[in-house]
Amino acid sequence: MSKYYLNYLDELESEAIFILREVWAQFENPVILFSGGKDSILVAHLAKKAFHPAKIPFPLMHVDTGHNFPETIKFRDDIIKELGTKLIVGSVQESIDEGRVAEEKGKNATRNALQITTLLDAIESNKIDCAIGGGRRDEEKARAKERFFSHRDDFGQWDPKNQRPELWNIFNGKHFEGEHFRAFPISNWTEMDVWNYIKRENIAIPSLYFAHEREVVWRQDSWIPNSEFLILEDHEEIVTKKIRFRTLGDITITGGIESDADTLEKIAEEVSGMRQTERGNRSDDKRSESAMEDRKRQGYF
Amino acid sequence: MLDSSQLLRFTTAGSVDDGKSTLIGRLLYDSKSIFEDQLQAIEKTSQKKGHEGVDLALFTDGLRDEREQGITIDVAYRYFTTPKRKFIIADTPGHIQYTRNMVTGASTANAAIILVDARHGVIEQTKRHSFIASLLHIPHVIVCINKMDLVDYSEEAYNKVINQFEEFSSKLLIQDIRFIPISALNGDNVVNRSANMDWYQGAPLLHTLETMHISSDINKVDSRFPVQTVLRPQSESHRDYRGYAGRVASGIFRPGDDVTIMPSGFTSKIKSIDTLNGPLKEAFAPMSVSMTLEDDIDISRGDMIVRSNNKPEASQDLDVMLCWLHNDAAKPRAKYSIRQTSNEQKAMIKEVLYKFDINTLERNKEDKELKMNDISKVKIRTTKPLMIDQYRENRTTGSIILIDDATNETVAAGMIV
Numbered sequence: 001m002s003k004y005y006l007n008y009l010d011e012l013e014s015e016a017i018f019i020l021r022e023v024w025a026q027f028e029n030p031v032i033l034f035s036g037g038k039d040s041i042l043v044a045h046l047a048k049k050a051f052h053p054a055k056i057p058f059p060l061m062h063v064d065t066g067h068n069f070p071e072t073i074k075f076r077d078d079i080i081k082e083l084g085t086k087l088i089v090g091s092v093q094e095s096i097d098e099g100r101v102a103e104e105k106g107k108n109a110t111r112n113a114l115q116i117t118t119l120l121d122a123i124e125s126n127k128i129d130c131a132i133g134g135g136r137r138d139e140e141k142a143r144a145k146e147r148f149f150s151h152r153d154d155f156g157q158w159d160p161k162n163q164r165p166e167l168w169n170i171f172n173g174k175h176f177e178g179e180h181f182r183a184f185p186i187s188n189w190t191e192m193d194v195w196n197y198i199k200r201e202n203i204a205i206p207s208l209y210f211a212h213e214r215e216v217v218w219r220q221d222s223w224i225p226n227s228e229f230l231i232l233e234d235h236e237e238i239v240t241k242k243i244r245f246r247t248l249g250d251i252t253i254t255g256g257i258e259s260d261a262d263t264l265e266k267i268a269e270e271v272s273g274m275r276q277t278e279r280g281n282r283s284d285d286k287r288s289e290s291a292m293e294d295r296k297r298q299g300y301f
Numbered sequence: 302m303l304d305s306s307q308l309l310r311f312t313t314a315g316s317v318d319d320g321k322s323t324l325i326g327r328l329l330y331d332s333k334s335i336f337e338d339q340l341q342a343i344e345k346t347s348q349k350k351g352h353e354g355v356d357l358a359l360f361t362d363g364l365r366d367e368r369e370q371g372i373t374i375d376v377a378y379r380y381f382t383t384p385k386r387k388f389i390i391a392d393t394p395g396h397i398q399y400t401r402n403m404v405t406g407a408s409t410a411n412a413a414i415i416l417v418d419a420r421h422g423v424i425e426q427t428k429r430h431s432f433i434a435s436l437l438h439i440p441h442v443i444v445c446i447n448k449m450d451l452v453d454y455s456e457e458a459y460n461k462v463i464n465q466f467e468e469f470s471s472k473l474l475i476q477d478i479r480f481i482p483i484s485a486l487n488g489d490n491v492v493n494r495s496a497n498m499d500w501y502q503g504a505p506l507l508h509t510l511e512t513m514h515i516s517s518d519i520n521k522v523d524s525r526f527p528v529q530t531v532l533r534p535q536s537e538s539h540r541d542y543r544g545y546a547g548r549v550a551s552g553i554f555r556p557g558d559d560v561t562i563m564p565s566g567f568t569s570k571i572k573s574i575d576t577l578n579g580p581l582k583e584a585f586a587p588m589s590v591s592m593t594l595e596d597d598i599d600i601s602r603g604d605m606i607v608r609s610n611n612k613p614e615a616s617q618d619l620d621v622m623l624c625w626l627h628n629d630a631a632k633p634r635a636k637y638s639i640r641q642t643s644n645e646q647k648a649m650i651k652e653v654l655y656k657f658d659i660n661t662l663e664r665n666k667e668d669k670e671l672k673m674n675d676i677s678k679v680k681i682r683t684t685k686p687l688m689i690d691q692y693r694e695n696r697t698t699g700s701i702i703l704i705d706d707a708t709n710e711t712v713a714a715g716m717i718v
């Protein structure tokens with residue numbers, strides 16, 4: 001066999017770098033949406049590669065729900081320092097205080113849907129014309145049809161039935177004033193690809209992904225971490241378990257799994273044997289069959 | 302999965318009810334790529350719809366509209382991995398906007414699976430799909446003759462379809478065609494070899510996809526490097542660094558190579574090929590790198606760095622096989638933006654030479670309106686030269702899209718002939 005071919009991880013990496021450079025070339029004011037989760041860390045890493053030896057030429061943006069894991073915020077601030085880029089923070093708490101959105105009530109209340117308003121407000125006020133996200137098509141069925149360059153109208157909405165066709169590697173990011181794009185450089189990666197690549201490149205990720213002892217409560221089929229926001233039901237009980245998180249979202253809704261995987265090797269091995277999708281532990285996606293699609297139409301990540 | 306594993310992209314085509322969704326579901330299921338929670342969701346829906354057992358086809362149902370109407374309306378992407386390869390499926394729907402969707406899915410595919418119902422044999426849709434696969438120059442085509450269980454797994458039925466297929470496909474340019482008799486529903490010859498068809502000597506579908514030789518499909522002769530953007534760090538450590546960032550479209554580049562910058566025609570030598578992980582001794586398609594040159598030359602996005610001994614044609618007049626993708630028909634002599642690699646210019650469709658009747662493969666020279674899903678041969682004139690290769694030689698430098706400046710929509714995709 002010829003030696004002139006790339007393995008799958010190199011090909012995915014090259015594709016992502018290509019997309020990131022296209023974004024930079026086609027838009028005035030892009031940002032990387034940074035949640036502190038592994039997918040957005042991966043995107044930041046790929047952006048570093050795309051523009052080396054220059055710095056990443058655009059800011060990172062964090063939509064802060066106020067319901068964070070403290071580890072996530074520390075990690076975010078460290079990575080910003082390392083990359084030498086600017087950080088923009090959109091605050092859900094501010095949106096609530098300003099009366100732009102109303103907080104959900106009850107024990108399963110989340111600020112997940114509220115992020116949409118804060119995100120769109122931050123995009124508008126910072127005149128962002130392209131928000132780069134770490135969404136992957138294998139995550140959820142509504143994402144399977146997402147384009148690399150995904151158009152949003154001037155209300156920030158996605159129209160899945162009316163998407164621009166994307167052929168070869170030619171990406172059309174043309175837009176009118178007020179509209180913006182979402183770009184998804186790691187569209188074609190699966191969860192397994194992400195872990196294999198993080199392992200190969202030895203990319204730093206928050207400690208939350210590694211198995212650790214934590215106070216948790218069993219709720220909706222997963223271990224929800226104890227936090228200042230947790231409201232206990234009568235029958236619920238806080239216990240200490242060795243767990244890790246497969247995805248990171250709000251501390252109030254992100255469930256952990258019991259695990260002993262405390263190295264990247266062990267995580268990759270564990271993930272390859274997993275029989276549940278990673279979003280299966282997130283109660284935001286359990287609300288209905290089309291929960292993700294409904295949020296995405298409105299402007300969600 | 303091995304470190305050396307490659308990525309294979311394929312598209313699936315078939316007319317409605319040929320079993321496309323079932324086949325994809327089967328591939329994912331038998332290769333253990335369906336997660337338990339996904340399976341449970343499908344089981345629940347299957348019961349609700351009154352199916353007995355699990356309807357694997359449900360796994361590929363994407364958006365709400367489709368779930369409600371029971372049809373697929375857009376290209377959706379699926380992923381699965383085996384110990385040998387990673388696969389990306391561009392799942393293109395059967396009916397409305399069919400051509401548009403299949404062309405989209407086919408544009409990046411290494412292989413196409415065309416499904417034929419063993420009971421019905423080759424039908425017009427089959428011809429259409431094969432024509433598009435040939436037009437988009439998909440290197441490998443696998444014709445899966447499905448529902449063999451409904452024709453008693455008969456070799457005659459299978460051979461009959463092959464004969465029908467070969468009869469018309471001789472008119473097409475497909476490098477590599479293979480035939481596999483399968484039952485997507487029962488799993489015969491999909492992942493596992495069928496016990497019901499001893500007469501079939503070939504490999505099952507998955508094994509075929511896993512072992513198909515794809516690294517020679519990329520053009521390694523014509524070295525083309527479209528510049529996406531220029532990297533100028535202006536930092537302490539890289540004060541004078543000027544890197545040309547891009548993805549190698551084809552061919553191989555090495556430091557020391559004599560190169561020409563198109564369209565300016567300036568020449569220089571490659572000084573270095575850089576990545577975050579360090580400099581490279583060579584770069585080939587589809588690697589993303591940053592290139593520096595020995596000389597200070599004014600180079601920007603849209604320019605192309607090529608080996609001096611092998612240049613593309615710089616031309617303002619293109620003959621293009623154009624597929625119209627938009628609801629609004631082409632406006633006569635209207636101006637569009639044309640994109641080819643990183644280059645963008647204005648363009649006009651000067652003349653429609655003929656339109657393909659996609660069912661009969663005949664050329665229609667009377668009807669010259671370009672409507673959604675039409676495939677036509679046209680002459681395009683651009684305001685400035687594009688650096689082009691023929692699509693047959695180079696899928697990256699031989700492809701274009703047209704954008705309507707009034708709406709910013711992508712309205713057409715074309716292959717340079």
Ligand SMILES: Nc1nc2c(ncn2[C@@H]2O[C@H](COP(=O)(O)OP(=O)(O)O)[C@@H](O)[C@H]2O)c(=O)[nH]1
Pocket residue numbers: 315316317318319320321322323324358395447448449450451483484485486487
């Ligand atoms: N007997 C039999 N039925 C099949 C086979 N493959 C698919 N079907 C059935 O054909 C119908 C259409 O299949 P589906 O996968 O939805 O077709 P699509 O429209 O091409 O996606 C369904 O009722 C399937 O169960 C097969 O190999 N044998």
